[in-house]
Amino acid sequence: MDGDEAIAIVGVGCRYPGADNLKDFWELLRNGEDHITDIPKNRWNNQAFYDEDPDAKGKSYVKKAAFIEDINGFDNKFFGISAAEAKAMDPQQKLVLECSHMAFEDGGFTQQYLDGSNTGVYMGVMTDDHRGMQLDALEDMVTYTATGMTSSIISNRVSYTYNLQGPSLSLDAACSSGLVAIHLASLALRQGDIELAVCGGVNLLPL
Numbered sequence: 001m002d003g004d005e006a007i008a009i010v011g012v013g014c015r016y017p018g019a020d021n022l023k024d025f026w027e028l029l030r031n032g033e034d035h036i037t038d039i040p041k042n043r044w045n046n047q048a049f050y051d052e053d054p055d056a057k058g059k060s061y062v063k064k065a066a067f068i069e070d071i072n073g074f075d076n077k078f079f080g081i082s083a084a085e086a087k088a089m090d091p092q093q094k095l096v097l098e099c100s101h102m103a104f105e106d107g108g109f110t111q112q113y114l115d116g117s118n119t120g121v122y123m124g125v126m127t128d129d130h131r132g133m134q135l136d137a138l139e140d141m142v143t144y145t146a147t148g149m150t151s152s153i154i155s156n157r158v159s160y161t162y163n164l165q166g167p168s169l170s171l172d173a174a175c176s177s178g179l180v181a182i183h184l185a186s187l188a189l190r191q192g193d194i195e196l197a198v199c200g201g202v203n204l205l206p207l
Contacts (some may be wrong), residue, residue, distance in 0.1 A: 007189055011104060011109065012102075013099035013102025013104075015095055016068065017036075017066035017067055021102060071095075072091065079161055080161070084142065085144040088142055088148035088149075089144070090131070090149055093148070093157050096123055096154050096155070096202050104162075117164060117166075119159075120166030120168065120193070121156075121197075122169060122171070122181040125170050125177060126172050126173075126175070127203055130148075131150070134149045135149075155170045177203075181200065181201060182200070184199075185197035
């Protein structure tokens with residue numbers, strides 16, 4: 001690839017608060033919707049965690065946040081993952097798999113086309129709350145605990161599921177993680193290291 005050649009975005013997949021796909025997200029932006037809400041009890045009991053003192057140990061002084069719907073509504077059979085393994089997976093792994101599949105469909109890429117292709121996966125990820133929760137419950141450890149709580153697997157899941165043969169990495173650059181992932185993918189495309197890239201970011205508090 002010529003170093004000055006433009007890079008085309010050929011497919012997009014996303015999940016955001018108030019939007020389960022690209023069409024919904026566009027409508028959200030067009031309407032100027034605000035999906036910051038009170039923390040719902042089905043995510044966590046904020047009364048147990050809240051304290052108006054921002055320096056209170058073991059507490060939070062946040063009352064509102066933005067939430068996506070049904071973080072555990074994952075069709076594991078569709079991706080060839082057993083129920084036992086899916087139960088141990090960080091919800092961020094599930095979201096990235098789902099959004100990557102959306103992007104492939106949006107771009108018109110079939111599984112046959114992707115199989116064995118020189119496609120890289122670059123994912124930005126900052127939080128690892130699921131890992132902390134698993135380490136606090138070692139008595140519940142199962143065969144899939146290690147892969148289920150490891151950030152590197154967030155990108156590796158996509159590579160493995162679609163047999164993508166390019167680089168597969170998860171990176172933490174704090175709030176810029178997703179943008180840095182896109183930057184690295186762009187460099188790899190321009191250098192000819194890969195022919196196609198799946199890149200983006202994920203951030204979820206799975207309480």
